[in-house]
Amino acid sequence: MPHLLLMEGNPAGVRAKADKLQVRSASEVYATAIHAHFPDIRLTVINAADPDAALPEGMGLGDFDGMVISGSSLRAFEDDPGITRQIDLLKAYCETGKPVLGSCWGLQIAAIAAGGEVAPSPIGREIGFARKLTLTPAGQVHPYFNGKPASFDAPCIHYDEVSRLPAGATLLCGNAHSPVQGAVIPIAKSEVWAVQYHPEFDLAQMSMLFRLYGRDLMEQGFFETEDQAASYRGHIDALVADPANKSAAWQLGIDADIIDDEKRRAEIINWVRHRILK
Structure with missing residues (x-):
């Protein structure tokens, strides 16, 4: 079965605090969502924000069939080594030509990696359920959104948003809170399919x-x-x-849209089917 590299977006301190509170890490939440529908897919988690992050011994980036980027509490526009390390790893992985999937943080660092911009939302936090997410004409025909209605709701939590998509990116959906809620972003030899909301959340x-x-x-x-x-x-x-x-x-x-597991996670399911199991 395919083997995916799952990038945990949070640094060690945040993960330790979450563990103390008995809160699942961002990568654990994503792994649960993937394995609910594809139990045989192998996942290797890399804590890419950490200075000692490393792949399993004897493995290289090209040995993975795809990369998945979890959410994060970090702010993508800040000057922080933990952020830079993740962006650098994403760029390096995209040189393999393999596909990438991202939620929230994944969309934001993909935009920055490709030359776009991220900024705080001018209307503050969006939390709970992103309402009236609306597909663009490109989104309506893109396999990432197969089975999704033209307008839908999804789980979310974020302060920041992509304020400018990079050249070559395709906007797939948005809503009144954040005009960029989903996009395809080409990076090097690959492309990232990513959304601002969290289809992996239950x-x-x-x-x-x-x-x-x-x-x-x-x-x-x-x-x-x-x-x-x-x-x-x-x-x-x-x-x-x-x-x-x-x-x-x-x-x-x-x-x-929210309650049904397959409908809520349709973006993840579609990416795996079209980019990994194709």
């Missing part, structure tokens, strides 16, 4: 994020009281326990 991950960032979300005006925040999380937890819970889905304003 509802349990979304519940965890609202618990982790609850106070921040109140300060930012998403919730007025702790009771409001707890009620919102409760609806998500109800769907984790029972995806058919009509009341919880209605009160969150979500449907099969």
Whole structure:
């Protein structure tokens, strides 16, 4: 079966904090999503932000059939060695001509690697569910979005966005919050299929994020009281326990785009089928 290189976007300190809180790492979340549909695919995680990051002994970048880039808490436009190392690894991997998939952080560093720009969103954080993601004409016919409707919702969390796509990139989708929500970005001999949102997230991950960032979300005006925040999380937890819970889905304003695993992860499934298993 294929062997993929999975780049963990967070540095050691962030991973250690997550582990202490019993929160899954970004790469663990992605691995769960991939293996839910392709259990036989081999995954090797590389903590590319770390100065001692290395491939398994005896292996080179060309030995992997593709690369997957997870999310990250880093800010792609900052001058940080942990960021530079990841961008450099992405550029080096793209010299192999093998395909690359990215979510959120993956889209942002791909844009920078190819000469584009990333900046804080002028309207702040997008969290929970990215609403009314709309496919461009190019996105409507691209295999990355096979099976997706012309407009849909998806799990998300980000402060930053691609403010300028690099030359040669193809915009595939956007919404009112961030005009660039999905794109194909050519780099060297390869191309990156990436989205700003998180198709790899499940509802349990979304519940965890609202618990982790609850106070921040109140300060930012998403919730007025702790009771409001707890009620919102409760609806998500109800769907984790029972995806058919009509009341919880209605009160969150979500449907099969989010609740159905195959629909939510369609971008990941499509990339594997069209770029890895072709």
